Amino acid sequence: xxxxxxxxxxxxxxxxxxxITALNAxxxxxxxxxxxxxxxxxxxxxxxxxxxHAGWAVRHCSLEDGRRLVLDIVLPGDxxxxxxxxxxxxxxxxxxxxxxxxxxxxxxxxxxxVNRSPRLGAALWWIEAHEEAITRAxxxxxxxxxxxxxxxxxxxxxxxxxxxxxxADDKGFELPCGQDVIADAAGLSYVHxxxxxxxxxxxxLVRRHSPHxxxxxxxxxxxxxxxxxxxxxxxxxxxxxxxxxxR
Amino acid sequence: xxxxxxxxxxxxxxxxxxxITALNAxxxxxxxxxxxxxxxxxxxxxxxxxxxHAGWAVRHCSLEDGRRLVLDIVLPGDxxxxxxxxxxxxxxxxxxxxxxxxxxxxxxxxxxxVNRSPRLGAALWWIEAHEEAITRAxxxxxxxxxxxxxxxxxxxxxxxxxxxxxxADDKGFELPCGQDVIADAAGLSYVHxxxxxxxxxxxxLVRRHSPHxxxxxxxxxxxxxxxxxxxxxxxxxxxxxxxxxxR
DNA sequence: CGAGACGTTGACCTCCTTCAAGAGAAGTGG
DNA sequence: CCACTTCTCTTGAAGGAGGTCAACGTCTCG
Numbered sequence: 223x224x225x226x227x228x229x230x231x232x233x234x235x236x237x238x239x240x241x242i243t244a245l246n247a248x249x250x251x252x253x254x255x256x257x258x259x260x261x262x263x264x265x266x267x268x269x270x271x272x273x274x275h276a277g278w279a280v281r282h283c284s285l286e287d288g289r290r291l292v293l294d295i296v297l298p299g300d301x302x303x304x305x306x307x308x309x310x311x312x313x314x315x316x317x318x319x320x321x322x323x324x325x326x327x328x329x330x331x332x333x334x335x336v337n338r339s340p341r342l343g344a345a346l347w348w349i350e351a352h353e354e355a356i357t358r359a360x361x362x363x364x365x366x367x368x369x370x371x372x373x374x375x376x377x378x379x380x381x382x383x384x385x386x387x388x389x390a391d392d393k394g395f396e397l398p399c400g401q402d403v404i405a406d407a408a409g410l411s412y413v414h415x416x417x418x419x420x421x422x423x424x425x426x427l428v429r430r431h432s433p434h435x436x437x438x439x440x441x442x443x444x445x446x447x448x449x450x451x452x453x454x455x456x457x458x459x460x461x462x463x464x465x466x467x468x469r
Numbered sequence: 470x471x472x473x474x475x476x477x478x479x480x481x482x483x484x485x486x487x488x489i490t491a492l493n494a495x496x497x498x499x500x501x502x503x504x505x506x507x508x509x510x511x512x513x514x515x516x517x518x519x520x521x522h523a524g525w526a527v528r529h530c531s532l533e534d535g536r537r538l539v540l541d542i543v544l545p546g547d548x549x550x551x552x553x554x555x556x557x558x559x560x561x562x563x564x565x566x567x568x569x570x571x572x573x574x575x576x577x578x579x580x581x582x583v584n585r586s587p588r589l590g591a592a593l594w595w596i597e598a599h600e601e602a603i604t605r606a607x608x609x610x611x612x613x614x615x616x617x618x619x620x621x622x623x624x625x626x627x628x629x630x631x632x633x634x635x636x637a638d639d640k641g642f643e644l645p646c647g648q649d650v651i652a653d654a655a656g657l658s659y660v661h662x663x664x665x666x667x668x669x670x671x672x673x674l675v676r677r678h679s680p681h682x683x684x685x686x687x688x689x690x691x692x693x694x695x696x697x698x699x700x701x702x703x704x705x706x707x708x709x710x711x712x713x714x715x716r
Numbered sequence: 717c718g719a720g721a722c723g724t725t726g727a728c729c730t731c732c733t734t735c736a737a738g739a740g741a742a743g744t745g746g
Numbered sequence: 747c748c749a750c751t752t753c754t755c756t757t758g759a760a761g762g763a764g765g766t767c768a769a770c771g772t773c774t775c776g
Contacts, residue, residue, distance in 0.1 A: 265699075283609045285696055291612040293605050305598035308591060310707055313602055313700040344555060351552035355560055357604055358540050362530045364612045365538040365656030369732070400754065409612030411733055416756060433741080433754090449532055452512075453560035460557055616764065647722065658765055663723060680722090680773080717776105724771075732763085739756075746749085 225275060226299025226387035233386060234345045234459050241342055244335055249273045249325030261316040261324075268306045270326035274298050277322035278398055282406065283314045292407035294357070295319075295380065295399070299387040301327060304350055319399045340467045348459050355453040356383075362450055364409045371447055372408045373418045377428055378448045381438060386456055394437035472522060473546025473634035480633060481592045481706050488589055491582055496520045496572030508563040508571075515553045517573035521545050524569035525645055529653060530561045539654035541604070542566075542627065542646070546634040548574060551597055566646045587714045595706050602700040603630075609697055611656045618694055619655045620665045624675055625695045628685060633703055641684035 228245050231237060237245075252275055255261060262268055264283065272279075279296040281303075293314055296302045302316060307329040336343030356379065363375040380397065384390035401419065405412040422428045427444050429437045438444060445451050475492050478484060484492075499522055502508060509515055511530060519526075526543040528550075540561055543549045549563060554576040583590030603626065610622040627644065631637035648666065652659040669675045674691050676684045685691060692698050 283605065283697070285609075285613060289613045291609045293608060305594075305601060308595040308706060308710065309598045309602070313697075314605065347552075348555040351556045354552060354601065354604075355556070357601075357608065358530065358561065361540060361604065361608050361611065362532075362538045364608065366532060366536045402754085412754095413734080413756085414732055416754095417732095420756075450530070459555060463555065649722085659722090660724085660766080661764055664725085664764090667724075719776085720774090722771105722773080724769100726767105726769085728765100728767085730763105730765075732761105734761075735759085737756100737758085740754085742751100742753080744749105744751075746747105 224388075226297075226389070227273065227301075229387050230299045230349065230456065231342070231345050233456050234348050235341050235464060241339060244338060244342070248331055248335060249327040250331075252323050252325050255318045255322040255324065257318055257320050257322075259318050261318065261322075262312045262314075264312055264315045266312055267310055268312050269310065270328045271304050271306050272296070272302045272316065273325045273327050274300050274302070275323040275325065277324075278319040279316055279322055279324075280319050280399070280403060281314050281316050290406045291409060292403060294353075294360075295403070295407065297380075297383055297387065298389065300353075301346075301349070304332075304346075307332070319403065341464060344459060344463060344467055349456075352456050359450045359453050360407075369408070369410050369414055369418050370421065371449075372410065373404065373415060374422060374427065374444055374447045375450070376404055376407055377422075377436065377438075378444060378451055379454055382451070382454045392438075392441075394431075394435065396434050397436050398434050471635075473544075473636070474520065474548075476634050477546045477596065477703070478589070478592050480703050481595050482588050482711060488586060491585060491589070495578055495582060496574040497578075499570050499572050502565045502569040502571065504565055504567050504569075506565050508565065508569075509559045509561075511559055511562045513559050514557055515550075515559050516557060517575045518551050518553050519543070519549045519563065520572045520574050521547050521549070522570040522572065524571075525566040526563055526569055526571075527566050527646070527650060528561050528563050537653045538656060539650060541600075541607075542650070542654065544627075544630055544634065545636065547600075548593075548596070551579075551593075554579070566650065588711060591706060591710060591714055596703075599703055606697045606700050607654075616655070616657050616661055616665050617668060618696075619657065620651065620662060621669060621674065621691055621694045622697070623651055623654055624669075624683065624685075625691060625698055626701055629698070629701045639685075639688070641678075641682065643681050644683050645681050 223246055225246060228237065228242050231245065261272065261279065274296055276298050280292055281294040281296055282290055282292045284290045363372050367375060381390050381395055384395045389395065401415045402412045405415040408415065423430065427440050429439055431437050470493055472493060475484065475489055478492065508519060508526065521543055523545050527539055528541040528543055529537050529539045531537045610619050614622060628637050628642055631642045636642065648662045649659045652662040655662065674687050676686055678684050
């Protein structure tokens, strides 16, 4: 079965039948969670990572007075958060944006997988490194870009990441979240996000064609605006490393 | 020898003589680099991580028009950047702030170390998770805090991290970098950082007592201001995980 | 002593926030 | 089927946090 996780890893290494079977078994029985419900609250103990099969979630951090920053939007195929195996207390909250299907992944599951196939282990590590690169790009966007560039960056990031798991095509994507989530991810007020999205529309870069459907009108100009889009690509694991692991 | 890296790991697991020897051998012969020199430019190929022994470096990312964001200030005992083993192209630049002593760490070195002692491997993973938590806190600060809180956060972060490697005491620390670096880390202009530091001084939180010497005057109030300081602590690896690895 | 790097302060301006009100869309109950 | 609420988005107007420009002070080093 071509789950989002399998699709993503297939961009990094070649996957055999056995690999796919092993990946699909990762995390055991799927669980469900209604939209809006919280999966973890900051400060709580955790003993497993979350592998999202379908639906969107949001990882965020709140300050005492209610200011909130969205660290990361968690998409199908994402594993949030693998460092739980050494660090048992969450420093963020995780909340479902849509009805969610997910599995709990324990350290044993990962270790088992990696023991069976070091190549899969390297690929998972690669995915993890990719996520760190995304966080860094996010930090650059929030720290040094104008509101216009920032919102463009976030749309580009989502478009790219959804594309990696087969949930976006070259025309656009579905964005099942409100503008308040974009605002908290960009570090802006939702009012200004609204204005900024209208401007992106007016200038022919991006358009909302249905309540949650977004169309990329001019990918080239959008990409120029974003600048730091390079790190978001997920390229194959270097051949040199793959060969070393085959031994 | 109690190098910064050893001091840091000693907070996570108990280190035996053999562990310390192995850690001190990590990365081989130390190299030197004068202040201001660039170690890696964004987009370049890398094949090793940098283990800093002494001195400060800065990891940053620049936009086309010169805007710059400091992702991370690299301190003695830090390994920058371990994901290089799967991801051979840097998406950031690394520059020495002071004369630097460092070693190149290759994937073989790490694998060797981890094979010899899985506990050291888990501890290194723990350090890596700690750094991710710092990046997330940084993102929250830049995205949702006022200039006043942001600068306070950065000083707190540096104080904490320097404390972990024995380079700060409860009074304060040496900060061998200009306010422009703080500004690029906070996503502010250096002019406003200057104003903000003066205000922190005026209000009795932090004071510069020599060109590069900073004193924490009121740690309690500073910490309240920072709010997200919890994730910066480096607590011991959970006993449960240590015991499993001893087998 | 002069040059250059760095920090400080003031004045002005701009980008974004906040406040407020209205428009659509979607669900609810009579 | 239509009034009613509710939620989200949109737009306008006013205010503020921080940026930019410019000048000056201070320290270090040649």
